[in-house]
Amino acid sequence: MRGAVAAALLLAGPVAAAEARFDWFEYQGRDPAGAAAGNGEYRNPILTGFYPDPSITRVGGDYYLVTSTFAYFPGLPVFHSRDLVNWTQIGNAIDRPTQLDFSGLGLSRAVFAPDITWKDGTFYILNTCVDCGGNYVITARDPAGPWSDPVWIREVDGIDPAFFFDDDGRAYLLNNGPPDEPPRYDGHRAIWMQEFDLAAMRPIGPRKVLINGGVDILTKPVWIEGPHILKKDGWYYLVCAEGGTSVNHSQVVLRSRHVWGPYEPYAGNPILTQRHLPEDRPDPVTSAGHADLVDTPSGAWWATFLATRPYAGDFYNTGRETFLLPVTWKDGWPVILEGDAVIPQVHPRPGLPPSPAAPDGQGREAFDGGELGPHWMTLRTPRDRWHRLSEGALSLEARAEPLGGKGQPSYLGRRQQHTHAVASTRVDFDPAREGDRAGLAALQSEDFFYLLSVGRQGGRRVVQLERRAGAGDPPHGVVLASAPLPETGAVDLRIEARGGRYDFAYATRPGRWTSLVQGADGTILSTRTAGGFVGVTFGLYAYAPES
Incomplete structure (x- = not known):
């Protein structure tokens, strides 16, 4: 498997001499005590950490899943499984700087909810690059890549495009777009559909609104989105998210005997939500929705969807994660959860041959290989080579791109996947001037992060903690604390997350924190x-201001 970050960043030109050397990176995580998965069971979420908007497709006995990454690069991780529980990342669909340009974008822009499908030996991903081109399609014969350059679909506005391939060979493109009337309220959207010519890679014929507003426009539903059509027993089922991606998130379903509708809503909608449950329930899972349904070779149905695990109220740092639950067919309608049902932490596994358990992302990475793994990401699209792996270390060029800007800093991060987590590293860095810094960050966005780094203050080499808590703070935030360091030698840095509290420590001798x-x-x-x-990423970072 090719390391997409390494492939993307190994561009022309050597790394400059002014650099920080990281000998290793270690991540350990755990979640508050809950039910443990026993024999024949699995535990939700199936992808922990910032893996939102899952889309899934089946090819024979193999399942493939993609999720959103917004302005992180490489983008759109591609996973493989044979049992729907154990997933292995096999690549990233956006892994070349020439595919998309995220320059100047906020971290929550760029690639929104992708849709993956397969037809006649070709995999398709439909996606929206928000503020960077609009809707596009990429293709691959092998889901591990390489994926093609984007083919832009300029005729279709809005977000969340998805394909439906009918039995007669026709292809259709669905998406969320503005309604065909003046919006009646904030969040008033519509689901559109248009036939699509796969050979010419363009939409054809008229576009039509399938849903205006939601299942009942009189109730002013917001953000009908994430549409998918599945066909079963002569019915076309239109499955969509509704209510926005926060605590009012839900999943709804409508059906028709004809692909163009009219679509009638299920009387028991929503088929998935947690918005009606008490806020003070133990170990809550919230914001559930944006589901995609898939069948197994034996005819069972399952749904992947996003949800969140707050540590208090509506506070969560791990982002929106990927969950799995079975689909029950009730009087001809697909239902994921009914009534007051709570999303279970533990559930019986699908009746499928087990896949090998994938690495859980925990442990120490010694940087002794030739490339970084596909789970490492940087901010926005790289245009220069600024990192290298050599002699058992990762070296980052200290460049004049701050974490708090909208450029492409020398930052490589991976997701925080647990409520309680510890990230640590060893850095060897000689800050030549005031403002030079290199170390370990806990980053939510360009405006909100903590940076624990080796730098220089008043002519002395120090370890310092900086916090940026909004766009009004300086690009590296404000210094919360600092301590003197020896003028030479490596320093170990550690960030520990404890729900809504973070601890920061350093060591000039191994283990002496x-x-x-x-x-x-x-x-x-x-x-x-x-x-x-x-969600939060823990990452390695180096910076030096312009001379």
């Missing part, structure tokens, strides 16, 4: 505070 700050406010790293659609 000194606390720099304890109990810092971690809610600034939540979507509730920072806004947007991403």
Whole structure:
């Protein structure tokens, strides 16, 4: 498997001499005590951390899944499974700087909810690059890649495009777009459909609104989106998210005998939501929706969907995650959860041959291979080579691109996947001037992050903690604490997440940790505070101001 970050960043030109050397990176995580999965069971979520908007397709006995990544690069991770529970990342669909350009975008823009499908030996991903081109399609014969350059679908506005391939060979493109009337209220959207010519890679014929507003426009439903059509027993089922992607998120279904409708809603809608449950329930799962349904070779049905696991109220730092539940057919309608049902932490596994358990992302990475794994990401699209792997270390060029800007900084990160997590690293860096810094960040967006780094203050080499808690703070935030360091030698850095609190420590001798700050406010790293659609990443970073 090719390491997409390494392939993308190994561009022309050597890495400059002014650099920070990271000997290793280690991640350990756990979640508050809950039910453990026993024999024949699995535990939700099936993809922990910032893996939202899952789309799934089946080819024989193989399942493939993609999720959103917004302005992180590489984008659109592609996963494979044979049992719907254990997923292995096999690549990234956006792994070349020439495919898309995220330059200057906020971290929650760029690639929104993707849709993956397969037909006649070709895989298709439909997607929207928000503020960077609009709707497009990419293709691959092998889902591990390479994926093609985008073919732009300029005729279709809106977001969340998806394909439906009918039995007669026709293809249709669905998406969320503005209604065909003046909006009646904030969040008034519509689901559109148009036939699509796969050979010419363009929409054909008229577009038609399939849903205006939602299942009942009189109730002013907001953000009907994420449409998918499935066909079963002569019925066309239109499955969509409704209510927005926060606590009022839900999944609804409508059906018709004809692909163009009219579509009638299920009387028991929504078929999935947690918005009606008490806020003070133990171990809550919230914001459930944006589901995609898939069948197994034996005819069973399952749904992947996004949801969140708050540590308090609506505060969560791990982002929107991917969950799995079975679909029950009730009087000809697909139902994921009914009534007051709570999304279970543990559930019986699908009746499928088990896949090998994928690496859980925990442990130490020694940087002794030739490339980084596909789970490593940077911010926006790289245009220069600024990192290298050599002699058992990862070296980052210290460049004049701050974390708090909208450029492409020397930052490589991976997701925080647990409510309680520890990220640590060893960095060897000689800050030549005031403003030079290199270290470890907990980053939610360009406006909200903590940075624990080796830098220089008043002529002395120091370890320092900076916090950016909004766009009004300086690009590297404000210094919360600092301590002197020896002028030479590697320094170990550690960030520990404890729900809504983060601790920061350093060591000049292995294992001899000194606390720099304890109990810092971690809610600034939540979507509730920072806004947007991403979760926290822990990352390695180097910076030097312009001479």
